[in-house]
Amino acid sequence: MLSYQHAFHAGNHADVIKHLSWIGVINALKKKDKPFTLFDTHAGAGAYDLTDEMSLKNKEFETGISRLLTKDSSTQDLPHLLADYLSLCEPFLAQQQYPGSPAISAKAKRDCDNLHLMELHPAEFDKLDKNLSRLRSLNTHVHKRDGYEGLRALTPPKPNRGAILIDPPYERLNEYSDLVKGVEQVFKRWQQAQIVVWYPLLSERAGAKSGASEAMCDQLAALGKPCFKAEICVAENTVDAGMYGSGVFVLNPPWQLDANLNHALESVIGMLGAGEAGFHATAHVSWINEDN
Template identity: 70%
Template sequence: MLSYQHAFHAGNHADVIKHVCWIGVINALKKKDKPFTLFDSHAGAYCYDLNDAMSSKNKEYESGITRVNNTDASSSLLSDYLNLCSTFLAQERYPGSPVISAMTKRNNDSLHVMELHPAEFDKLNHNLNSLRVDACHVHKRDGFEGLRALTPPKPNRGAILIDPPYERASEYKDVVNGVTQVLKRWQQAQIVIWYPLLSARAGAKHGASEAMCDALAALDVPCFKAQVCVTPNTEDAGMYGSGVMVLNPPWQLDVQLDSALQEAVSHMGAHASSSLVWLRRDA
């Protein structure tokens, strides 16, 4: 949807779980010398000024990165995330997933980021190019169309981050259809899908994330879901948390992510909690 602006939500609890998980996937890919390719289907605007009108309107970062920043993280994955964020936070900015990908990948790895919103794309294109990181490609195109066109990569190693706004109820089915099409051509793709947890107040979208996860689990590839809740799931709670569904997860990511999220939620308030559940294990 071209009306969506991620700046309103930059650095919130959803970004914490999404970006911690994504760094874990990239770290695992880097354990082998062979290059890989990263895809970000809904990239957003590179990074976000926490003092601008959108980010400061609801100050959602106060429920997320602000809570965990400046902690002495014992989890190596949470520590990696906080170390990457620290330079940006010192300038009162928060890094989006394109920055995280570009700064975490190696010079011989490739990155493809896709964004359709005109204003977001212009910021993304200008700022990502200013990093002067090798093999970063910015596409003004629909993310699912881009994934169909650009996968599988050569060499056949890599991961996909899918992070739609879910403004339309149909976007949950779009995710399932998009992932199904990718897996037909790239069966071993490691795929991270972020999704919101919505209370009954969400109407038609209430329960849509859960149904999407069930449909993705039925694709018969190894997968788990991890979730963070920051407030009780009452009828009027709205978005009370969020999760990531990880298909073809790398070895030990579940252990590392579970540890990182348990530590993160310990700083997010009395009602915060995390969970990680395997939906289908590798036979």
């Protein structure tokens, strides 16, 4: 149940789209002086050593974040959301690390903003606690608890501003339905919550999980909140492709996040270039429930 460790996948294409989206949400919240609260339900280790055995096993960062940093263009020439993401990552990468969403949140938020990081995996929690203590981020709280239980206990925040990142490992099929229930429960107490949900795109090789993300997105859309999804595909969706891409489903998105994310992803897919079998990455952003 608690076997997943994100270090095997740190810095891959899934992290790129997830962290671009999350930084976009945080940037929008920072436009007002009023403090806000961030929640991360499946925080992981917080930061990842790209030289350790797990990260080097598949070297997924080499087809993700590394490709975004080997181009000649400076961040000044990039869409501002992508430039913000790369600027935040660069100090970590200079130390052969990739920042997970907890580190990104801690560095992107202001001292007056609150951050709650929840992780149940014992080994990952210990790493998270150590990594976040090194960052010395004010008003950052690390919890060894179930993420959905944590949301029930800690929301709505005061003041009533903030966002939630949910990116479970989806090792078990029921994690998809658990996520929908968790989001439903949040909206019963906190209607204004901005929520970013990451999900994998899986081929038929995944068996019962194939199509589960799409069904989950339909259920999230049925909650009636303004929402859009953004997806990136790095391989052709053949029967044996496995995880051929991933996406984010954003509920109550801030103004212009869709446009900013689309602009950033257009640059990202060009920088990622061709992958396996010469497939060129694709990306698209599409509204599900328009924000009227």
